[in-house]
Amino acid sequence: MVKSFIPHLVFGVLAVLGVSLMNAEDPYLYFTWTVTYGTRSILGVPQQVILINGQFPGPKLDVVTNNNIILNLINKLDQPFLMTWNGIKQRKNSWQDGVLGTNCPIPPNSNYTYKFQAKDQIGSYTYFPSTLMHRAAGGFGALNIIHRSVIPIPYANPDGDFTLLVGDWFKANHKTLQQSLDSGKSMPFPDGVLINGQTQATFAGDQGKTYMFRISNVGLSTSLNFRIQGHKMKLVEPPKNYYIVASTRFTKTVLTATAVLHYANSNAPVSGPVPAAPANGFDWSMEQARTYRWNLTSNAARPNPQGSFHYGTITPTKTIVLANSAPLINGKLRYAVNGVSYINPDTPLKLADYFNIPGVFSTNSLSELPSGRAATLATSVMATSLHDFIEVVFQNNENTMQAWHLDGYDFWVVGFGSGQWTPDKRKSYNLVDALTRHTTQVYPNSWTAILVSLDNQGMWNVRSTLWDRQYLGQQFYLRVWNPVRSLANEYDIPSNVLLCGQAVGRHP
Numbered sequence: 001m002v003k004s005f006i007p008h009l010v011f012g013v014l015a016v017l018g019v020s021l022m023n024a025e026d027p028y029l030y031f032t033w034t035v036t037y038g039t040r041s042i043l044g045v046p047q048q049v050i051l052i053n054g055q056f057p058g059p060k061l062d063v064v065t066n067n068n069i070i071l072n073l074i075n076k077l078d079q080p081f082l083m084t085w086n087g088i089k090q091r092k093n094s095w096q097d098g099v100l101g102t103n104c105p106i107p108p109n110s111n112y113t114y115k116f117q118a119k120d121q122i123g124s125y126t127y128f129p130s131t132l133m134h135r136a137a138g139g140f141g142a143l144n145i146i147h148r149s150v151i152p153i154p155y156a157n158p159d160g161d162f163t164l165l166v167g168d169w170f171k172a173n174h175k176t177l178q179q180s181l182d183s184g185k186s187m188p189f190p191d192g193v194l195i196n197g198q199t200q201a202t203f204a205g206d207q208g209k210t211y212m213f214r215i216s217n218v219g220l221s222t223s224l225n226f227r228i229q230g231h232k233m234k235l236v237e238p239p240k241n242y243y244i245v246a247s248t249r250f251t252k253t254v255l256t257a258t259a260v261l262h263y264a265n266s267n268a269p270v271s272g273p274v275p276a277a278p279a280n281g282f283d284w285s286m287e288q289a290r291t292y293r294w295n296l297t298s299n300a301a302r303p304n305p306q307g308s309f310h311y312g313t314i315t316p317t318k319t320i321v322l323a324n325s326a327p328l329i330n331g332k333l334r335y336a337v338n339g340v341s342y343i344n345p346d347t348p349l350k351l352a353d354y355f356n357i358p359g360v361f362s363t364n365s366l367s368e369l370p371s372g373r374a375a376t377l378a379t380s381v382m383a384t385s386l387h388d389f390i391e392v393v394f395q396n397n398e399n400t401m402q403a404w405h406l407d408g409y410d411f412w413v414v415g416f417g418s419g420q421w422t423p424d425k426r427k428s429y430n431l432v433d434a435l436t437r438h439t440t441q442v443y444p445n446s447w448t449a450i451l452v453s454l455d456n457q458g459m460w461n462v463r464s465t466l467w468d469r470q471y472l473g474q475q476f477y478l479r480v481w482n483p484v485r486s487l488a489n490e491y492d493i494p495s496n497v498l499l500c501g502q503a504v505g506r507h508p
Helices: 174-182 282-291 349-355 423-428 467-471
Strands: 002-005 010-012 028-041 046-052 061-064 068-075 083-086 110-117 123-129 141-146 160-169 192-195 200-205 211-217 224-228 241-248 256-263 318-325 340-342 376-378 381-385 389-396 402-406 411-418 439-442 446-453 458-464 475-481
Touching: 083 110, 123 211, 141 160, 141 211, 160 224, 160 241, 174 467, 192 241, 192 256, 282 411, 340 475, 349 458, 349 475, 389 402, 389 439, 411 423, 423 446, 439 446, 458 467
Parallel strands: 028 068, 061 141, 160 211, 200 256, 318 389, 340 376, 381 475
Antiparallel strands: 002 224, 010 211, 028 046, 068 110, 083 123, 123 141, 160 192, 224 241, 241 256, 389 446, 402 439, 402 458, 411 446, 458 475
């Protein structure tokens, strides 16, 4: 089996997606996590890492659709800290998104209790630190949402379930990486690739049984290829041991991590060369991406956020084209969207919006089309209306692979293409059976088009998943708004909200 995937894009063998069912008495799950530093020899060299309850990677969260999660996070680091729940929609609840545009960071030796619901979702997700370069030291983990027993899924229940957190890794301390970026340098090439925090691991199963592999790229900056020696999607093979391989994709130097798939009745060790990654380049990968389609004949829940409609029959209310770039601003490398490089204010945008604090952000600094102007710094917010249905085109005019994520939503990935996007490219869109995702890739000198139903009010982060680019400005916030304040559209400010910046001293 051969798959390519990008930072924070989750691939699941037998992957499943959203549902729409609510129960007024959905269960509550309670957790207490303490975030500390620790020392681990990840690549043979002792280095400082971030632990959660002493674990690296952090604890796996296995929950059921619509479970309510109450998680008290205690920060024992020497810097303010936030955790974000990547891919969780946070329905009507951007207050709990855990990014600097929505939440004040948790001060050292303090805590914050997240309260959110795994609402109307099924699938494999992750959590990780959203502050500074903390995620370069760890603090990440898996968040798996399992379907409710009353909801059908389009495959037989697997006999087992394996979670694989795969990603690039750096020997440098997270503060050293941050200082390097702050000085205007670009991110160095990673030192290795890990599978569940290790360079080698073993997963055991029985011959003739079917297993689900939940595979997430939790790395900082590198696209990866994943494959299992001698296997395709259906894991029914001879009883021996097989290589599981993750390696960097589209890089001159190829870094590799291996694991072993061990069958219980196997007496034969893993053998033969590690299976090679596909030699094909970007064009082959783009064509492969186009082949991923939704199975419209299966009996399973599908995302349908506004009722009974089909995405391909709706005329978008607006088109937004977002072009990434790598300009020099004040003599230092930054990353930008339509010529604007984002800077975090001392007051979260969500609090500034709620308390009507002026001057924190601007809805006029970021244009909906590439401007061609000189790059600038700004706290950029793009204004949209609740229930808009928008077309977004990610235009990549650079020679590097890009990837984008949207908090609070999933979206239909309807088109990939080379060169410059033009309205005529809509003729190539898949308006029938496109997949819904929260993260998508954009190939070098190419474009990717998505359709989004803006049914979730809030302040939502749109960011590069390449963490150095996000850190240096390739992000902004989408303000999805209805001027009538109503609990039907959005939950109220949490009673335990942390206040910082210009929000200090104000009362919810």
